[in-house]
Amino acid sequence: MIEFSNVTKYYEDDIVLKDVTLAIDKGELAFITGPSGAGKSTLLKLIYCDERPDKGRIVVAGWDIDKLKQSTIPYLRRNVGIVFQDFRLLVNRTVFENVALALRIHYMNTAAIKEDVNAVLKEVKLIHKANTYPQHLSGGEQQRVVIARAMVSKPTVLLADEPTGNLDIDNSQIIMGLFREINARGTTVLIATHNHGLFHGTGRRVFFLNEHTIEKEAIG
Amino acid sequence: MKVFIYSFQSVFRSLWREKWINLLTILSVSIGLSLLTAFIMLTLNMESVIQRWAKNFGLVVYLNENISSDEEAALKNRFSQDSDIIETKYISKDLALKELSTTLGANTLILEGLNENPLPSSYELTLKSSLLAPEFVRKKALQIEQMKGVEEVLYGEKWLSSLYTISKTMKVGAVFIGCAIFIAITFITYSTIKIFFYRRKDEIETLKLLGATRVFIRLPFLLEGLTIGLLGGIISSLVIYSIYSFTSLKVIEFLPSVRLFMASLPFEVYVIVPIAGAAVSVIGSYIAVGRIRY
Ligand SMILES: Nc1ncnc2c1ncn2[C@@H]1O[C@H](COP(=O)(O)OP(=O)(O)OP(=O)(O)O)[C@@H](O)[C@H]1O
Ligand SMILES: [Mg+2]
Numbered sequence: 001m002i003e004f005s006n007v008t009k010y011y012e013d014d015i016v017l018k019d020v021t022l023a024i025d026k027g028e029l030a031f032i033t034g035p036s037g038a039g040k041s042t043l044l045k046l047i048y049c050d051e052r053p054d055k056g057r058i059v060v061a062g063w064d065i066d067k068l069k070q071s072t073i074p075y076l077r078r079n080v081g082i083v084f085q086d087f088r089l090l091v092n093r094t095v096f097e098n099v100a101l102a103l104r105i106h107y108m109n110t111a112a113i114k115e116d117v118n119a120v121l122k123e124v125k126l127i128h129k130a131n132t133y134p135q136h137l138s139g140g141e142q143q144r145v146v147i148a149r150a151m152v153s154k155p156t157v158l159l160a161d162e163p164t165g166n167l168d169i170d171n172s173q174i175i176m177g178l179f180r181e182i183n184a185r186g187t188t189v190l191i192a193t194h195n196h197g198l199f200h201g202t203g204r205r206v207f208f209l210n211e212h213t214i215e216k217e218a219i220g
Numbered sequence: 221m222k223v224f225i226y227s228f229q230s231v232f233r234s235l236w237r238e239k240w241i242n243l244l245t246i247l248s249v250s251i252g253l254s255l256l257t258a259f260i261m262l263t264l265n266m267e268s269v270i271q272r273w274a275k276n277f278g279l280v281v282y283l284n285e286n287i288s289s290d291e292e293a294a295l296k297n298r299f300s301q302d303s304d305i306i307e308t309k310y311i312s313k314d315l316a317l318k319e320l321s322t323t324l325g326a327n328t329l330i331l332e333g334l335n336e337n338p339l340p341s342s343y344e345l346t347l348k349s350s351l352l353a354p355e356f357v358r359k360k361a362l363q364i365e366q367m368k369g370v371e372e373v374l375y376g377e378k379w380l381s382s383l384y385t386i387s388k389t390m391k392v393g394a395v396f397i398g399c400a401i402f403i404a405i406t407f408i409t410y411s412t413i414k415i416f417f418y419r420r421k422d423e424i425e426t427l428k429l430l431g432a433t434r435v436f437i438r439l440p441f442l443l444e445g446l447t448i449g450l451l452g453g454i455i456s457s458l459v460i461y462s463i464y465s466f467t468s469l470k471v472i473e474f475l476p477s478v479r480l481f482m483a484s485l486p487f488e489v490y491v492i493v494p495i496a497g498a499a500v501s502v503i504g505s506y507i508a509v510g511r512i513r514y
Contacts, residue, residue, distance in 0.1 A: 074434075
């Protein structure tokens with residue numbers, strides 16, 4: 001589902017990723033970990049074309065990223081749900097509207113949007129906050145809104161960048177539970193985190209990113 | 221279709237949220253368009269006045285004292301075959317004298333002392349009004365002067381060339397001012413839409429990451445520009461209509477001579493102005509949004 005072959009990425013003259021090769025299977029739930037600044041976010045950005053590789057080949061859900069034209073990038077992104085490290089919630093829109101945005105870009109009709117958004121808000125236990133603005137929510141709640149937005153369009157791939165950033169263990173467990181559920185429905189999930197507790201004992205594959213490359217691959 | 225419905229919803233939200241900037245922009249656009257229309261009307265009217273004057277413009281061909289009737293007929297024939305001349309009027313010696321005495325009125329006595337008619341016979345030629353160019357008229361006059369039996373050709377040379385210059389200047393001026401106003405309107409919508417675009421930069425960035433297409437991002441801005449231009453145009457049409465009806469109803473009552481300067485304003489103008497406003501505003505918005513890169 002996600003395939004990197006010898007991918008190298010520079011920012012100006014600084015190398016961030018060097019000869020990264022990895023493959024994540026369809027329906028898998030996997031982790032990427034590594035110290036801060038190792039390039040985890042960059043690796044995810046390469047998947048959704050926010051950054052382009054300098055060398056190597058990336059294939060996502062059958063799309064060859066190299067051959068992707070600017071105008072087809074949106075269609076790739078519609079297959080990829082993203083939980084951004086910096087949330088990217090719109091402060092002038094309610095929780096409902098923030099989540100609905102992911103469907104509006106498909107020009108889905110209002111009734112269907114309402115149904116889907118409410119269903120997903122129930123799932124992340126935020127239906128009672130539907131009309132609240134994001135800045136009035138706790139960090140854990142905001143995180144769940146972002147997850148709701150990423151999953152509402154039922155993407156084939158879900159990428160989560162540091163989804164438990166500064167949450168306590170209970171909240172982290174709630175969020176991990178959500179990812180397991182999304183994954184159980186067939187979505188391939190890739191989680192970038194520096195929190196080893198998140199994958200410890202899950203029995204899932206973990207890629208260790210260090211010194212610009214995949215240092216090792218292990219089972220969590 | 222859904223694309224448009226969705227975008228229009230977003231336009232109305234934005235129009236309402238930013239109602240003051242939008243109102244200001246709409247008013248500026250309508251002022252610009254009103255000026256443009258007023259100027260076009262002025263030019264058209266001046267042109268029609270000039271054309272009307274030019275219609276009466278003619279060459280007077282004075283004939284030789286001893287011209288034979290054959291020569292006269294030959295001249296008449298040549299004039300009527302010349303496609304640049306639309307009317308040929310013969311004024312005989314006697315008719316000329318009669319006209320002169322009518323003009324003199326009570327002073328006819330001056331003529332009494334003459335025992336012979338001193339006036340030459342002549343042809344009055346009316347030229348096609350589209351052939352107003354002074355250069356052309358001069359050539360024509362010279363050409364006729366060379367003909368057998370012609371004594372002299374007279375026409376209002378100074379008068380003609382100043383009319384011609386005025387008309388030329390007005391046309392060039394109209395094009396310049398028209399362009400200037402169009403650019404101004406483009407710029408007005410450009411800056412307003414640019415402001416909106418920058419204000420929503422974060423939102424647009426997020427939309428792009430969520431998978432929004434260029435059309436999805438761009439269309440609301442273009443439609444907002446379109447709405448602004450259209451409303452501006454409609455306001456401008458209403459203003460022009462009011463001014464026009466007011467002048468035709470009231471002013472003519474007091475100053476009938478104004479009618480001379482008022483060409484009728486075709487109905488199409490009221491439709492064309494909003495369409496032009498919308499088109500120009502869409503161009504402004506398009507430039508403001510610019511290229512969307514992923
Ligand atoms: N847009 C950019 N321009 C230049 N350098 C960048 C850019 N984005 C990231 N970097 C640099 O690339 C390196 C990797 O950044 P990245 O965000 O991928 O790390 P990360 O592993 O996600 O770290 P963290 O765990 O803190 O989120 C860092 O040294 C960072 O400073
Ligand atoms: Mg990061």
